[in-house]
Amino acid sequence: MARQFFVGGNFKMNGSVESIKKIISYLNDAKLDPNTEVVIAPPALYLLLAREHLKPGLEIAAQNVFDKPNGAFTGEISVDQLKDSNITWTLLGHSERRVILQEDDAFVAAKTKAALDGGIGVILCCGESLEQRESGKTIEVVTSQLKAVAEKVKDWSKIVIAYEPIWAIGTGKVASTEQAQEVHAAIRQWLKKELGDKTAEETRIIYGGSVSEKNCKDLSKQPDIDGFLVGGASLKPAFVDIINSHLYGEEKGNSRL
Numbered sequence: 236m237a238r239q240f241f242v243g244g245n246f247k248m249n250g251s252v253e254s255i256k257k258i259i260s261y262l263n264d265a266k267l268d269p270n271t272e273v274v275i276a277p278p279a280l281y282l283l284l285a286r287e288h289l290k291p292g293l294e295i296a297a298q299n300v301f302d303k304p305n306g307a308f309t310g311e312i313s314v315d316q317l318k319d320s321n322i323t324w325t326l327l328g329h330s331e332r333r334v335i336l337q338e339d340d341a342f343v344a345a346k347t348k349a350a351l352d353g354g355i356g357v358i359l360c361c362g363e364s365l366e367q368r369e370s371g372k373t374i375e376v377v378t379s380q381l382k383a384v385a386e387k388v389k390d391w392s393k394i395v396i397a398y399e400p401i402w403a404i405g406t407g408k409v410a411s412t413e414q415a416q417e418v419h420a421a422i423r424q425w426l427k428k429e430l431g432d433k434t435a436e437e438t439r440i441i442y443g444g445s446v447s448e449k450n451c452k453d454l455s456k457q458p459d460i461d462g463f464l465v466g467g468a469s470l471k472p473a474f475v476d477i478i479n480s481h482l483y484g485e486e487k488g489n490s491r492l
Contacts, residue, residue, distance in 0.1 A: 240268070240455070240481040241395055241439050241462035243296065243358055244275040244469025245326060255281050256288060258470060263290045265475045268482050271462070274324050274358070275469065279312060286321050296324035296358060299332065302345040304353075314353030325350050326464075328360040328380065330401045340383035347394070348387040356393040358464060359384060360443070361422075365402035373400075373418060378425045385429055396422060396440045397464040403444030405466060412453050415442050419459035448476035455480040 246255070255277055267273060276296040277285045286295050301311035317325065327350065328343040343359075350357050361380040363373045377398065388394070398418055403409050410418075419440045427435035442454055443464035454460050465477055 238437065238439050238461045240271040241441055242271055242273055242478045243324075243326075243395075243397070243441070243462075243464045244273075244474055245298065245329070245443075245464060245466050246275065246277045246470060247298070247331070247466060248278055249470060250277055250281060252281070252284060254470075255285060258474075259285060259288045261472060262293060262475070263288075266479075267293075267475065268479045271478055271481055273478055276324075276326050276358075282317075282322055283320055294323050295321075296326055296356075297322055298326050298329070300325045300327070300346055300350050300355065302342070302349040304349075314350055314355050317355055318353060322355070324356040324358060326358045326360065326397075330360065330362055330399060330404060334401070340380050343380070344383040344387045347384050351388060351390070351393055356395070358395045358397050358441075360397045360399050360464070362399040362401050362404075362444070368400065368402065374421045374425075377418065377422060381422070381425065382429070389430070391426070391430060391434050391438050394438065395462075396438060397443050398422060398440060399443035399464060405445065407445055409445045409447075409450055410442075412450075412457060415454060416457040416459055419457065423459050446477060448473040448480075451477045451480035 274294045274296045276298050282295060297317055300314055300317060301308055305313055327346050332338045347357050347359060361377045363376040367376050400410050422440050423435050426438055439461035440459060441462035441464050442460050446463045446465050447468050463477055468474055
């Protein structure tokens with residue numbers, strides 16, 4: 236079964252009412268590949284603003300969600316609150332939260348289960364540091380992060396895996412096409428071994444890490460790269476080129492559309 240191409244835009248802690256309205260207006264007016272699923276993740280303060288202005292067919296993700304349904308958890312947002320606001324996705328496990336805020340694999344897994352149980356799709360991030368890559372531990376690190384989730388979640392139909400090498404996030408560096416495809420293929424092989432052929436075939440694995448309009452076309456042609464999680468470029472007009480990058484793959488005989 237063909238996997239629908241998926242492009243997410245992670246605004247991180249950037250934007251204002253004015254700038255986010257401008258980005259959304261640009262997306263609303265642009266001619267976007269109708270076969271690509273598009274999800275943007277503005278800061279929590281602007282989730283409702285974004286949902287109000289973004290046209291139907293394009294979705295909104297939170298950048299995080301808590302693993303408890305409600306209660307005395309100052310500063311957190313629950314799955315039910317996202318659903319109540321018509322927010323259909325959340326990012327989880329981004330390296331900035333793993334590294335800066337010390338979120339471990341078990342906590343990311345607990346939040347992933349809570350989101351899925353509550354009916355929210357999860358963009359599940361995984362990736363290795365430069366030191367881990369140079370030590371030859373990339374696959375070990377990435378599959379360990381995924382294994383923690385697999386211990387709590389058996390149905391991965393609403394999970395999109397985002398492979399983001401930490402050394403390529405916001406640095407301008409990007410994994411080569413071959414490096415990215417190699418890790419994506421290894422993740423798919425791990426899914427097959429641990430969760431079965433159907434999950435391996437149907438789960439979308441997207442690439443993040445300094446994705447731009449310059450490198451997205453070549454990356455999109457790889458058999459195990461099913462889209463992108465875009466950081467800084469999602470705040471710029473070039474985001475539309477990245478959303479439409481799979482159209483170029485189709486012209487060159489890509490069979491996934």
